[in-house]
Amino acid sequence: MFRMTPLIIALGGTLLLAGCASSNGLVTQTTLRDAASVPVARSLAGAPLSAAAWPSERWWQAFADPQLDALMDEALANAPSLDVADARARKAQAQAGIAEAARKPSVGASAQVLGMQLPETLAGNDIGGSFKVANLLMLSLKYNPDVWGQDKAKWQAAVGNAHALEVDAHAARLSLAANIARTYVALAQAFDQAALAQAEITRADGLLVLDRQRVKAGLDNGIGLAQHQSQAALASQQQQAAQHQIEQLRNALALLLGAGPDRGLAITPPQLAQPKLMVPDTLSSDLLARRADIVAARWRVEAAQHGIDASKAAFYPSLNLSALAGLAAGNLGDLFGNKSLLLNGGPALSLPIFEGGQLRSQLRASQADHDIAVASYNQTLLAAMREVADAVQTAHALDTQLASTRQAQTAANSAYRQVQQRQHAGLASQLDVLNAQKSLLQLDQQLAALTAARRAASIDLDQALGGGVAVNSSANAQNTTASK
Incomplete structure (x- = not known):
């Protein structure tokens, strides 16, 4: 009971401070x-x-x-x-x-050889001034309960x-x-336009034949012939434009197909x-x-x-749980002995109090x-x-x-x-x-x-x-x- 008292006091203190960081008024x-x-x-x-x-x-x-x-x-x-x-x-x-x-909890394992030399001015003559080696085998557990x-x-x-x-x-x-x-619909229209342009070319060619015959017979002064030549050229241009559009639309379809x-x-x-x-x-x-x-x-x-x-x-407040269990020894032969057990862990509470409005x-x-x-x-x-x-x-x-x-x-x-x-x-x-x-x-x-x-x-x-x-x-x- 006495061992749990500090944890209870800490938890109570964090809850009392919860009002310092508030979300009130934000909607x-x-x-x-x-x-x-x-x-x-x-x-x-x-x-x-x-x-x-x-x-x-x-x-x-x-x-x-x-x-x-x-x-x-x-x-x-x-x-x-x-x-x-x-x-x-x-x-x-x-x-x-x-x-x-x-x-979810996470579990990890590690093995390490740690070398260290502490200065005598800091650690004294007993452990300072010489190079020490520690062999470590550790298993760690971390879990943050989503309270x-x-x-x-x-x-x-x-x-x-x-x-x-x-x-x-x-x-x-x-x-x-x-x-x-x-x-595809545009391609169908382009084919229709090409066919209609070809029909117009055929019609214009028929008019040109008649115009030339009339001019040759002296029944026309050539004005109609010039007009129909212009129409024939325009129909040919429309047919060429429709054919070009067919080519472009086929290329577009190929791209859409991934080809x-x-x-x-x-x-x-x-x-x-x-x-x-x-x-x-x-x-x-x-x-x-x-x-x-x-x-x-x-x-x-x-x-x-x-x-x-x-x-x-x-x-x-957030609660974090962590634990570490392992073996540590200066010599490999002592690593698995009874005195090499290393334990560490416990809960941790944290709460934002003053965080500048973050x-x-x-x-x-x-x-x-x-x-x-x-x-x-x-x-x-x-x-x-x-x-x-x-x-x-x-x-x-x-x-x-x-x-x-x-x-x-x-x-x-x-x-x-x-x-x-x-x-x-x-x-x-x-x-x-x-x-x-x-x-x-x-x-x-x-x-x-x-x-x-x-x-x-x-x-x-x-x-x-x-x-x-x-x-x-x-x-x-x-x-x-x-x-x-």
């Missing part, structure tokens, strides 16, 4: 926004709703292009950009392991960051797939279908678990909250990190809702424009066929046919551009909806973390 400034507080229903009015409207895990298969499916599989297996994201996730997991190891949960909070913060980076790796895969799909430019040469013209517009009727509630960036942002909020807990725990500043920094994480989460949530609304509104507008353009194309095609029929009947000339073809080719170009834009809007919507894979919700993951 966070921001709060998480609820998805239901971000209205989006009116912006999505008119879009078809369905509970089954969430994109599938392989959402790009809605384009019904086997070549695109193969490119996606190749990229997801080989792209270096994904290796970077995966490596970052593994590093975060390792850092969480380091934080977890700090919560206030500081180490646990640090570990939970590291786990939260690790989960956030794991989700970031998922987001990197979605971003890669979306970029491949967009580039060299020659890989792009094997990509054939795309054969894409047009996905239908559909919006989930559970958008506000389920988007939080499907958008990787939202889930990652929530994990970072939780990690920052654990950082606050760790900073608060630093205000309280702990309060650290707590302020942790709270600021939390506020940053919360603000980033709120911004990510707002951006996600906006991206969904933008994609839906864009797709809806393009559907309307496509319908009008197709009507105009149908009318132009009907007029073109009528002119051809009149030519066969001898009531119209080849010049009339070529002039009627011009408006039809112009509408074809507009239709190709609108179709590409509509396909891109479908990709934007699939990406905005999270790409088809429901990421584990941070709430469930937090329950799992807290149970440990």
Whole structure:
């Protein structure tokens, strides 16, 4: 009892001094926004709703292009950009392991030969003035009981960051797939533009033949010939530009696949279908678990909250336990004798009393990190809702424009066929046919551009909806973390 009295007095004294370093008055400034507080229903009015409207895990298969499916599989297996994201996730997991190891006892062993000579003026004639050798074998134990949960909070913060980076790796895969799909759609448009430019070249060449015949027969002064020569040169330039764009887009796809430019040469013209517009009727509630960036942002909020807990725990006393057991002797022969036992150890209490405001500043920094994480989460949530609304509104507008353009194309095609029929009947000339073809080719170009834009809007919507894979919700993951 008397031996424990100094320890009890020390513990009581440290607790009495605990008020000297206080965290009172320091609080966070921001709060998480609820998805239901971000209205989006009116912006999505008119879009078809369905509970089954969430994109599938392989959402790009809605384009019904086997070549695109193969490119996606190749990229997801080989792209270096994904290796970077995966490596970052593994590093975060390792850092969480380091934080977890700090919560456990550590045991170490050592062997040492120690030589020393003390001066006689300090140690006297008995032990001073001669060189002494000591042989040591030691086993040490260190353990810091996590009385206030500081180490646990640090570990939970590291786990939260690790989960956030794991989700970031998922987001990197979605971003890669979306970029491949967009580039592939642009490649399809470039092939369409090249084909239309070639059709315009053929039309312009036909006009040049007629112009030369009219000039030779004295029926024209050559002005029309010069105009059509200019049109032919412009069509040739457009065809060359489209071909160059095809080469550049093939190179871009090869890079996204993690391959060299020659890989792009094997990509054939795309054969894409047009996905239908559909919006989930559970958008506000389920988007939080499907958008990787939202889930990652929530994990970072939780990690920052654990950082606050760790900073608060630093205000309280810490208890350290250490023990050392070993053998020590001047001669190796005596090392394992009965008199060579060496023991050392005991508990140690420490408490910050006057630290110049360091702990309060650290707590302020942790709270600021939390506020940053919360603000980033709120911004990510707002951006996600906006991206969904933008994609839906864009797709809806393009559907309307496509319908009008197709009507105009149908009318132009009907007029073109009528002119051809009149030519066969001898009531119209080849010049009339070529002039009627011009408006039809112009509408074809507009239709190709609108179709590409509509396909891109479908990709934007699939990406905005999270790409088809429901990421584990941070709430469930937090329950799992807290149970440990």
